[in-house]
Each structure stands twice: as C-alpha cells, then as structure tokens.
Amino acid sequence: xxxxxxxxxxxxxxxxxxxxxxxxxxxxxxxxxxxxxxxxxxxxxxxxxxxxxxxxxxxxxxxxxxxxxxxxxxxxxxxxxxxxxxxxxxxxxxxxxxxxxxxxxxxxxxxxxxxxxxxxxxxxxxxxxxxxxxxxxxxxxxxxxxxxxxxxxxxxxxxxxxxxxxxxxxxxxxxxxxxxxxxxxxxxxxxxxxxxxxxxxxxxxxxxxxxxxxxxxxxxxxxxxxxxxxxxxxxxxxxxxxxxxxxxxxxxxxxxxxxxxxxxxxxxxxxxxxxxxxxxxxxxxxxxxxxxxxxxxxxxxxxxxxxxxxxxxxxxxxxxxxxxxxxxxxxxxxxxxxxxxxxxxx
Amino acid sequence: xxxxxxxxxxxxxxxxxxxxxxxxxxxxxxxxxxxxxxxxxxxxxxxxxxxxxxxxxxxxxxxxxxxxxxxxxxxxxxxxxxxxxxxxxxxxxxxxxxxxxxxxxxxxxxxxxxxxxxxxxxxxxxxxxxxxxxxxxxxxxxxxxxxxxxxxxxxxxxxxxxxxxxxxxxxxxxxxxxxxxxxxxxxxxxxxxxxxxxxxxxxxxxxxxxxxxxxxxxxxxxxxxxxxxxxxxxxxxxxxxxxxxxxxxxxxxxxxxxxxxxxxxxxxxxxxxxxxxxxxxxxxxxxxxxxxxxxxxxxxxxxxxxxxxxxxxxxxxxxxxxxxxxxxxxxxxxxxxxxxxxxxxx
Numbered sequence: 001x002x003x004x005x006x007x008x009x010x011x012x013x014x015x016x017x018x019x020x021x022x023x024x025x026x027x028x029x030x031x032x033x034x035x036x037x038x039x040x041x042x043x044x045x046x047x048x049x050x051x052x053x054x055x056x057x058x059x060x061x062x063x064x065x066x067x068x069x070x071x072x073x074x075x076x077x078x079x080x081x082x083x084x085x086x087x088x089x090x091x092x093x094x095x096x097x098x099x100x101x102x103x104x105x106x107x108x109x110x111x112x113x114x115x116x117x118x119x120x121x122x123x124x125x126x127x128x129x130x131x132x133x134x135x136x137x138x139x140x141x142x143x144x145x146x147x148x149x150x151x152x153x154x155x156x157x158x159x160x161x162x163x164x165x166x167x168x169x170x171x172x173x174x175x176x177x178x179x180x181x182x183x184x185x186x187x188x189x190x191x192x193x194x195x196x197x198x199x200x201x202x203x204x205x206x207x208x209x210x211x212x213x214x215x216x217x218x219x220x221x222x223x224x225x226x227x228x229x230x231x232x233x234x235x236x237x238x239x240x241x242x243x244x245x246x247x248x249x250x251x252x253x254x255x256x257x258x259x260x261x262x263x264x265x266x267x268x269x270x271x272x273x274x275x276x277x278x279x280x281x282x283x284x285x286x287x288x289x290x291x292x293x294x295x296x297x298x299x300x301x302x303x304x305x306x307x308x309x310x311x312x313x314x315x316x317x318x319x320x321x322x323x324x325x326x327x328x329x330x331x332x333x334x335x336x337x338x339x340x341x342x343x344x345x346x
Numbered sequence: 347x348x349x350x351x352x353x354x355x356x357x358x359x360x361x362x363x364x365x366x367x368x369x370x371x372x373x374x375x376x377x378x379x380x381x382x383x384x385x386x387x388x389x390x391x392x393x394x395x396x397x398x399x400x401x402x403x404x405x406x407x408x409x410x411x412x413x414x415x416x417x418x419x420x421x422x423x424x425x426x427x428x429x430x431x432x433x434x435x436x437x438x439x440x441x442x443x444x445x446x447x448x449x450x451x452x453x454x455x456x457x458x459x460x461x462x463x464x465x466x467x468x469x470x471x472x473x474x475x476x477x478x479x480x481x482x483x484x485x486x487x488x489x490x491x492x493x494x495x496x497x498x499x500x501x502x503x504x505x506x507x508x509x510x511x512x513x514x515x516x517x518x519x520x521x522x523x524x525x526x527x528x529x530x531x532x533x534x535x536x537x538x539x540x541x542x543x544x545x546x547x548x549x550x551x552x553x554x555x556x557x558x559x560x561x562x563x564x565x566x567x568x569x570x571x572x573x574x575x576x577x578x579x580x581x582x583x584x585x586x587x588x589x590x591x592x593x594x595x596x597x598x599x600x601x602x603x604x605x606x607x608x609x610x611x612x613x614x615x616x617x618x619x620x621x622x623x624x625x626x627x628x629x630x631x632x633x634x635x636x637x638x639x640x641x642x643x644x645x646x647x648x649x650x651x652x653x654x655x656x657x658x659x660x661x662x663x664x665x666x667x668x669x670x671x672x673x674x675x676x677x678x679x680x681x682x683x684x685x686x687x688x689x690x691x692x
Contacts, residue, residue: 007639011646015627036614036639044617044635052631268382271390281361285398289390293353293382300357303646 001026001058001240002311006035007051010245011303012311014053019281020312024056024108026240029101030065034086038104046106058109058240060220061098061161064189067116075115077132095140099158103147107156111187112140114161119193126165133163134177141181159218161189162207171203175210185216188236192222201230208235225254225317226341229334232321244314248306251295254313258344260288262306267292280312347372347404347586348657352381353397356591357649358657360399365627366658370402370454372586375447376411380432384450392452404455404586406566407444407507410535413462421461423478441486445504449493453502457533458486460507465539472511479509480523487527505531505564508553512541517549521556531562534582538568547576554581571600571663572687575680578667590660594652597641600659604690606634608652613638626658 002009002017004025009017017025027047032038041050047057063080066073070082079094095113102110113136115129137160148154160178164170171188178186188207191200204219211217218238219231231239244254253260255275260267262274273283274291282305294302317337324333348355348363350371355363363371373393378384387396393403409426412419416428425440441459448456459482461475483506494500506524510516517534524532534553537546550565557563564584565577577585590600599606601621606613608620619629620637628651640648663683670679 006643006645007636008645008647011650013647013650014631031643035643036635040614040635044615044633050633050636050639052633052636268386269390285360287390287396287398289382289386290353290396290398293396297352297377297381299352299354300646300649301354301359304357304359304650 001238002314003028003240003242003245004051004053004057005242006031007047009307009311010249011300011307012245014051016308017053017311020308020315022055022311022315024058024238025053027057027059027105027107028065029059029062029098029105030069032059032105033062033101034084038101042104042106046104048106056109057107058238059102059105059107059111061111061113062093062101063098063113064116064221066093075132077135079113079136080115095136096143099140099144099147103144103155109185110144110156110158112137112158112160112183114163114189116163116190117165119165119190119195121165123167126163126167126170129165130163130170130174133161134174137161137178138181141183157184159183159185159187159216161187161220162211163190164203164207165190166195166199166203168202168206171206172210175207179210179212183215185218186211187218187220187238189220191219197227197230200227201234204231204236205234211235224341225314226334226338228314228317229321229324229330229337232325233330233334241314244310245307248310249303251302251306253291253306254310256340258340261345262288262291263295264292274306274309275313278309278312278316280309280316282306282309282312347584348660349374349586349588349591350397350399350403351588352377353387353393355653355657356595357646357653358591360397362654363399363657366654366661368401368657368661370404370584371399373403373405373451373453374411375405375408375444375451376415378405378451379408379447380430384447388450388452392450394452402455403453404584405448405451405453405457407457407459408439408447409444409459410462410567412439421478423481425459425482426461441482442489445486445490445493449490449501455531456490456502456504458483458504458506458529460509460535462509462536463511465511465536465541467511469513469516472509472513472516475511476509476516476520479507480520483507483524484527487529503530505529505533505562507533507535507566508557509536510549510553511536512545512549514548514552517552518556521553525556525558529561531564532557533564533566533584535566537565543573543576546573547580550577550582551580557581570687571660572680572684574660574663575667575670575676575683578671579676579680587660590656591653594656595649597648597652599637599652600656602686604686607691608634608637609641610638620652620655621659624655624658624662626655626662628652628655628658 001024005028044050073082081092098113114133117129144158160183162174164174216237219236222239251263253274256277267288270288324330351374390396419428427438444459460479463475490504506529508520510520562583565582568585597609602623613634616634670676
C-alpha cells in the first residue's frame with residue numbers, strides 16, 4: 001500500500017496512482033484528524049470523495065503517531081492523553097474515539113487502537129501493554145459493531161492488531177486474544193522499529209501461523225525491497241511503507257539492480273533510464289542524467305518522477321512476488337532480490 | 347510559453363505539458379549554463395533530448411538573469427563580466443558567447459544578448475544602452491551566421507530584441523536598427539518591469555508597428571491574464587511569463603471568474619472545481635476544499651495540481667483570444683477578462 005498520509009501520496013496525482021495500478025492506499029488518521037479534520041471529511045462525504053479516490057483506502061488508528069509525534073502523552077486504561085504537535089491543545093484518544101474518527105473518514109479498512117511501546121522492551125512492560133491492547137481491541141470492536149448496528153450494516157473492515165514486542169509467546173497470546181474477538185482481518189504491529197530483520201521475521205511468523213488463512217494478514221510499516229518476499233513467505237498479505245516515496249524525495253531510486261543514489265556524479269552523463277528493465281512511464285521517457293540534474297537543481301519535478309518510479313518498483317515487485325508464488329520459486333526469487341540489494345549502496 | 351527555467355516547468359511532468367497542448371517552452375540560458383552546463387547538454391544531444399521534449403523550445407540570452415541575479419556585474423562594450431550567484435567564480439558574457447551557449451543548448455529559437463537597464467531610466471542612459479544593444483545584436487547575428495555557415499544551415503531562429511526603455515522614439519530607432527540586420531523574428535524587451543500597463547502597451551505598440559507582420563513578434567516576460575489580449579491586440583504573437591506557475595505554487599488560482607486565493611478559509615467546504623467552467627483534468631476530478639487542504643498541509647501535490655490548472659488557464663486564454671480574433675471581437679473579449687479580474691483579489 002502506498003502511503004497517502006494527508007489524503008495524498010506525496011507528489012503523485014491520483015492519475016499517476018491510476019496509471020501505476022495502485023489498488024489501495026493508506027491514510028493516516030492522526031494527520032487527517034488535525035488537517036483537515038475528520039468531521040469536515042465526514043461532512044464532505046468521506047475520504048474517498050474528499051480526495052477523489054474510488055479504490056480502497058485503509059486508515060490506521062492514529063495511535064502510532066500519537067506515540068511517536070505528540071508531546072506530553074499520558075497513557076491510562078481509558079486511552080492516551082496527548083498534546084497536539086501543531087497547537088499544543090490537549091486531546092484524548094480512546095479505542096472508541098479512534099473507531100469513531102475512522103468511521104467519519106469512511107475508509108474501507110480501519111484499525112483498532114493499540115499501545116505501541118519502544119523496543120527492545122522489558123518483559124513486564126510488554127505484558128502490561130499487551131493486556132491493555134487486548135482490552136482496547138475488545139472495546140474498539142464493541143463500539144464499532146454497536147455504531148454499525150445502528151446504521152444497519154458494517155461499513156468498514158475493522159482489523160485487530162497483534163502486539164507482544166519481541167516475545168514469541170506474547171505474540172501468540174496476542175493473536176489468540178484477537179481471534180476470540182473475531183476480526184475480519186488482522187495486523188501485526190510494533191515490528192520493524194529497530195530490531196534485526198530476523199527478529200521481525202520470527203515475530204511475524206509466530207503471529208501469522210495462528211492467524212486464519214482466509215483473512216488478510218497485514219504487517220504494518222514494512223519494508224525494504226529485499227525484505228518484502230520474506231514477509232510474504234511468512235504468510236503476510238498486506239504491507240505499507242513510506243520508504244518508496246520518502247526515499248524518492250531523497251534521490252534514492254529502487255531498481256532491478258539495487259539502489260541508485262541518483263545525485264551521485266557518476267550519473268552526470270548517464271543516458272540510460274533509471275532502471276533499464278523497468279516499464280514505468282518515467283523510465284520510458286527520462287534519463288538518469290536528467291533526473292540527476294533535476295535533483296541537483298532542486299526541482300519539484302525530481303520528486304514527482306522519482307516517486308512515480310519507486311512506487312511502480314514496489315507494486316511491480318509485489319506482482320513479481322505473486323508470480324513467484326504461482327511458479328513455486330518464492331525463496332529463490334527472494335534471495336535474488338537480496339543479492340542485488342546487498343551489492344549496492346545502503 | 348510556459349517557462350521551464352531549469353529544463354522543466356516547475357512541478358509538471360512533460361506528460362502534463364503534452365496533455366495541456368503546450369507547443370513551446372522557454373528555457374533560461376543563465377540557469378542551464380550553471381546547471382547542468384551547456385557543454386553537458388550539447389554532449390548529451392541538446393536540450394530537447396536532454397529533457398525529452400520534442401516540441402519547440404526558446405532560450406533567452408542569459409542577459410536578463412546576469413543583470414538581475416548575478417553579483418558584481420561590470421558592463422563594457424565587450425560584454426558583461428559577472429560573478430556566479432552559486433560559487434562566486436568570474437565569467438564574461440559577450441554577444442558571441444550568448445549565441446554559442448544557445449547553439450550548444452540547441453533550442454529552436456535563440457535570443458541575442460541585449461543590455462537590460464532599470465526603469466525608469468534617464469534618457470542618456472537609455473540611449474547608451476540602446477547603442478550597445480544595437481552593436482551587440484549585429485555581432486551576435488554575425489557570429490551566429492558564421493557558425494551556422496560552417497555547419498551548412500541555420501540551426502535556430504535567432505531573434506533580435508527591441509530596447510529603448512520608455513522612450514517611444516528610441517523604441518522605433520531600436521526596431522529599425524534590428525530590421526537592418528534582418529532577423530527571422532523580433533522580441534520586445536525591457537518592459538513590464540514596473541512601469542504602468544499603459545506605458546508597456548504604448549512602448550510595445552511603437553515597436554510592433556514597425557516589425558514585419560510575417561515574422562513572430564515576442565513581448566518578453568508578460569503578463570497578467572487581464573493584459574494578454576491587450577498585447578495581442580497590439581500585434582504581439584508570443585509571450586512568456588512565470589506568473590501561472592509561480593502563482594500556482596503560492597496558491598493563487600486563475601479562473602474564468604478571476605483570481606481564487608485557494609488557501610482562504612471560505613473554500614474549506616467548497617466542493618466545486620477550482621474553476622467550474624474549466625475543462626482541465628484537475629477541475630474534472632478535484633475540489634477547492636481538497637486543494638485548500640493540500641496547500642494547508644504543505645503537500646507537493648498542491649503545487650502539481652495548481653500549476654497544471656493555471657497553465658491550462660493561460661493556454662486556454664490564448665485559444666480564446668485567437669477565437670476572438672477570428673470572430674472580430676477581441677476588444678470586447680479583453681474588457682470582459684479585465685472586468686472579471688478587476689473585481690477579485692489582486
């Protein structure tokens with residue numbers, strides 16, 4: 001899922017996302033809550049209509065940004081109290097409030113509020129957070145179903161989120177707690193926040209093994225190109241990451257041969273496309289020398305072209321992963337990508 | 347002509363310019379001389395190939411930016427000596443050098459080097475600058491024809507530039523001097539730099555009346571929407587202006603009803619397109635409320651969408667002006683645009 005934090009994928013028109021074949025975007029509830037505000041979006045007909053995007057949207061709960069961006073946060077069983085990073089005003093995010101905001105936004109998939117903790121975390125802290133996360137999931141589901149019943153049907157798919165830090169048994173326990181509540185889809189959160197890739201895989205595997213095969217399994221906030229196939233191999237169906245778009249704005253281009261840091265002087269006269277094997281519209285028309293120039297000159301067009309290419313690269317990588325599954329050679333495919341990415345710049 | 351200063355129209359992919367029907371772009375020699383450098387562009391096959399644009403390009407002489415951006419400039423009959431605004435290095439721009447750089451860039455239309463002076467200017471200063479401008483035009487043409495003869499044909503249309511500040515007789519004198527040299531097209535420079543619109547029109551009219559009807563007449567660096575028809579009425583065929591693109595980045599939208607300052611809170615819930623009468627792809631898909639949000643949130647996509655619309659507005663305005671000429675009602679058309687633009691914000 002390309003990330004459309006503030007109701008846009010940075011530097012891409014929706015027309016570009018149409019061309020790229022994006023089927024679903026992620027919107028950030030925390031950001032949309034502040035700007036333009038979920039009540040305004042509700043009033044204007046929901047996020048799809050507001051941003052003129054008729055394919056799927058997933059919104060997160062806002063919790064992750066409250067924990068990472070806001071000031072003076074104070075967690076209790078009720079919810080999390082925090083100050084706006086914009087104007088200092090005080091707010092309270094509860095499981096019910098997170099569900100309510102997301103109902104107003106009206107995305108296709110909504111996430112429950114969970115407690116995000118820093119890793120590595122001591123076991124007692126992880127256990128306490130997990131207990132709260134489980135209680136919050138139950139409240140979020142109850143609130144959501146009650147609201148939905150008032151309106152006659154369930155307007156969104158609400159996903160639970162497996163937590164448990166880096167403790168395998170806590171991950172399993174969390175998955176079981178959520179299965180009892182019964183969600184139409186399940187996410188795995190609190191990973192890829194600094195721990196080694198092997199640990200991420202181990203924790204994701206513990207959870208994924210327990211989650212039902214016929215419901216989406218979503219690993220939140222990943223990943224690097226060389227990691228995606230690993231996650232899919234563990235049973236992950238959905239991922240989101242700012243990497244392709246953020247890296248693009250910093251002149252880091254993903255290619256079939258690995259990362260290309262396009263500002264490097266070696267590309268000054270390079271008349272090849274960003275990726276000679278890429279079929280995206282940027283690679284059909286523009287050269288590395290031109291992209292390098294646009295970045296050196298500080299032109300907005302640089303971000304537009306690089307982002308377009310990188311999002312194509314990620315979506316195409318996922319298409320290739322699906323193909324590798326069909327042909328039964330996912331493991332080989334994964335190691336091929338890893339080798340190409342190990343050789344180049346980080 | 348949309349302005350593509352550094353080999354891109356800021357925040358527009360060439361695909362957008364294709365869609366908008368842009369037939370010609372302006373590139374700035376001064377900027378391209380520094381970044382990526384004219385020798386590199388020559389080596390990579392010229393500006394068209396470098397930026398992947400196969401319709402027409404016009405490059406200016408670089409003189410205007412030398413006079414307005416560079417430090418420690420010193421003018422003599424030889425040329426203008428100046429320091430780079432980037433690294434402080436010293437450079438000399440002569441009429442021959444300006445022609446040579448533009449031959450390297452390889453645009454379809456190139457401009458001679460002229461001396462730009464601040465206005466209002468005293469008559470003696472304007473006369474001295476005009477004398478130098480005439481001498482430089484002669485040298486530029488001679489150099490260009492000599493280079494071209496070496497290569498067998500004239501690779502570009504080289505335009506002379508009428509100067510003369512705000513003195514009608516100097517403007518006439520300048521036009522006559524250029525006619526003697528015989529250029530395939532003529533520009534009128536040094537206007538719209540602070541003097542009243544009526545003065546711009548008067549000076550443009552003096553020059554245009556003497557310039558041949560069968561050769562392009564190009565008024566440099568104009569103009570506001572409500573002024574374009576006036577200039578066309580004086581016999582002007584070509585114009586360039588950063589206004590549509592620069593205003594777009596500052597959230598100023600041109601519409602059939604006048605300027606819309608889209609950040610204004612009155613547009614928070616406005617679900618109409620930027621311009622209800624506009625046929626551009628931005629107006630077909632996005633609302634004012636959404637554009638306002640994108641600007642408020644500081645999203646790059648705001649500049650992309652606003653620029654696309656504003657360039658469409660300008661190109662469409664020119665189409666309407668051509669139509670008004672065909673129907674014989676240009677004067678009425680001009681006063682209609684003026685009235686709509688007088689009512690709204692500046």
